[in-house]
Amino acid sequence: MVATAAVTAAVVLLAGCGGDDKKSDAKAGDRETTSAATPSAPPIASFDPPKGLTTVSAFGVPETTTDNTYSTEAGMVGQTALVSSKAGLVGRNVAAQSPPWTVPSTTVETTTTSDHSSPMAVQLDGKDVVAIAYVQDDKGNGTQKAKGQVLFQWLDAADGKKVAEVTADLSSLLGPGGVGADVVSQAYDAATGQIAVGVSAGSDGAATKAGESFTVYADPKTQKATTVPFVTPAGLLNGTVVGAKGNNAEGAHDGTIVVFDGASGKISKQIPTKQNYLRPSGSGTKRAYLSSSSYVPNKNSLQSVYNNVLYSVDIATGSVAQTKPQIGTDDALTFTCLGDQASAVVCTTGDNGEKHEILGIDDNTGKKSWGYTNASASRVVPAVTAAFHGVVYAKTDAQPVLLNATNGEDIPTSGPTPSGTPSDGTTPSDGTTPTSTPTPDDSSPTPDNGIKDPGSSFGSDLSLYDTKLGVPSPTAVTKYGGAYLQQALGDDLENDKILIVLKPTA
Template identity: 45%
Template sequence: MLRPLITATAAVVLLAGCSGGDDKASESSSGSDNNGQQASTPATPAVPSFDPPKAFTTAAAYPVPDFKGRELYDDPKLGMVGQVALVANYRGLTGHDVVDPSKIWEIESTAADTTVVSDATDPIAVKVNGKDAAVIAYAEADKGNGTQKPQGLVLVQWIDVASGQKLAEVSTPVSTVNGTGVAAAGMPSLTNLQYDPQTGQVAIGVTARGNLIVKTQNATVYADPQTKKSTVVPAVLPGAVHNGVVAGANPESKTDAGDAGVLLIDGATGKVTKQIPLKQGFLTPLTGGAKHAFFYGTVYAGATISETAALFSVDLSTGTVVKSAPGLSARDSGGYACTWDQVSSIVCTEAAATGPQEILGFDDNTGKKEWGFTSESAGRVVPRVTAAFHGVVYVQTEKQPVLLDAKTGQDLPSASTSGSPSASSNDSPSAGDTPSGNDSPSGNDSPSSGATPSDSRSAGGSDMSLYDGKPASPVAVSPYGGVYGQLPTGGGYGSGDLQSVLVYLKPTA
């Protein structure tokens, strides 16, 4: 039976550490109060953490302001790194510290008036010099200055989420640009981002509109925050990166050659260290892990006018290949999209918008398929995967958010705020699911019965009047909670001024 992930009652915890907005609260411990007594700096309010979280309560709704000149396809990109909820668009990346909501920062995507942003990746959690960092990549076009020709760029930023300061930044030319606007020939687009969570290294797939990219239309940009250098590998799209090794899909040498395979590449130099033939006609990289890169391949049979599909994993150290058969045909699946839990599990679902559905899980340690089922299987609903983190898959069904075990694909029981499984035999929240104790709103944390929409705003920018009351599965998770996006609704800020609403889920178990 499917179990609910988020309690139906949203705790209106505004996370402001509300003390009435008294500026004196920020005085140092060396100061004294009006009675001459030694004053101490108030402690930052605590937020519980669980690794991984298995239950949440809605705790904050941050408005994402619209901005002049925003492109139609500039959808917000969301992330959760440590205790910071993140939202990005073409303008830049904004962080909201959920433990100390007074800490809000924004890093612009570009400071040059001549630069236009045409794409952005999700902000991803990595470590840089032991710090919790977000890495994000932008596709940009520099219109040129003086005699400089317009060129397409891939900009990568690593940001210390605790301070909101850039730890590193690398800008890499990838194409020439002919014309203006985000649809101009040569404007780069980002196909995927592979990352190493322990080193912060990234491998970014990039393609250019038209054939104006140097030597090839597709390429991989490898970038390292330690060296602050990058390498462009032409013709290859990345499937994984770990400890400087990039695995990428190498296309057919010519049409109908059927020789698409995988290359292992030294990221720092761009040198190919191993060629792995897979004899595919079409090969697409999926999300990779720390030990294996994953790919989806098809072979076209002209005699039967059909395609045979296969899933491949490639060991990043040895090049060993494991082949798996998907449950759906190439026509029905449309390929696959995958999510890594940053430990040892890769979970994939079919990419087709309509038709039969499939979900399957791989073990990153072995590269083998461990479980899976389709919508044609009896007794189970194929959910929509929204995130995966440390052994848990967060999914959404038509009725509710649900948890799955990343190793087995089985439903996990709904957890109570105390950390023990709910004793309820149905999908309704039980008494144990209701926040209690420190998880309950108290005093200044909750709006009064006569509160207006403006009263529900916190000093940290949260406005719970924007929350639509419909909890959803998080799209990004850390031990400090999860986030998802919601269309603007309600009062307070004014939905016409907003692009989106960033909803923060506090973990309760």
């Protein structure tokens, strides 16, 4: 789809009416200069939340020596679609109104990046800002010893300019040369920009000192970082972090919910669950969610079973609710929860693509508001890809689906004319998705007036888009659209993934 716009220039003619001719000439010149100003780009279409999305551009994501199909991820902050990788971040305006930007994770040859967090959308000083964390190994330079570190960056989503940066030195926690390995969980406060990431230990020695995973916290305002051993973060609000602590071993029964101050690392509350396994599941705006399970004897059989519980923790008060206890299941059910950045949270269970259950939670109370399992006679448990402002974005084996985050009901997405009008005043499309590059019509604006076609600008190639390579459901959404990574075409020897950028139509 090619957006169109018309720019009208007004010419002001001044007639002499007597008086000072020089003064009249000066005013005329000033007005003529003003009228010749370069026209600004039209507003980008937006819906809050989007209930219809159509593909607007596609970009190849090459496999590199540092990244592969498992280490790249799509994101979305404000009007910018993102690809994050161990190499760094690439940002692209959804309407091609500005050039893409790239910020590397490191510019030093002696520093390597082992993993990165997902891009996080925060607001700093009224700007849409991308927050990201990188786990790195600094091999030392000159007389400096090698050390592990976590690099936190906050970047202006519009142009990639650095807003803040903090480097957390892990040597005091892990010892000289001790490093982290992977980002196993992450939590952030969108209003303050504070981040907490769970990092797995990079060696047995590091695990002995700090646990199988530990917390690294950073604040963009104070430019300081803190490390907390043996705790993995699940949620963060106003500097307070909720996390999980325990050996995560069979028969340990030591899973403990922990509440601590991010800046100081001081633990204020510990709540034992007596579960063998306790891990972060995700968070909403007010509450953190943790999955737990224990393998226990079965009273009715010689075969042991699993007891599973999903805990909901009010981050501000530390109060805990057992949101979803499940007793006597054949499998350990691990919940993954996504907040909609408002007041709802959706959680699903399952491994290797098999989904057992979906449930919605009111993030204000921590109580279940809706849900069903794969035993339902009338509904399929979808794979949830994103949630935003009351809408759950998901997919079945056959199609993308939308759910109401409050009650779980399906949101209709078909029909020739989606409801609503984009904020740029254009007419919504019919919701269909192009499978090849559209041909601009004669009325389409040319690059001379500063307006570009996102389908063919800055390297976009819509011929790379193919719905046969995956159900098109966004993994990141804002009111300006969405983004996800598609597998590359079978004969594409250059790219590993394709960044698909979506615009809202309803």
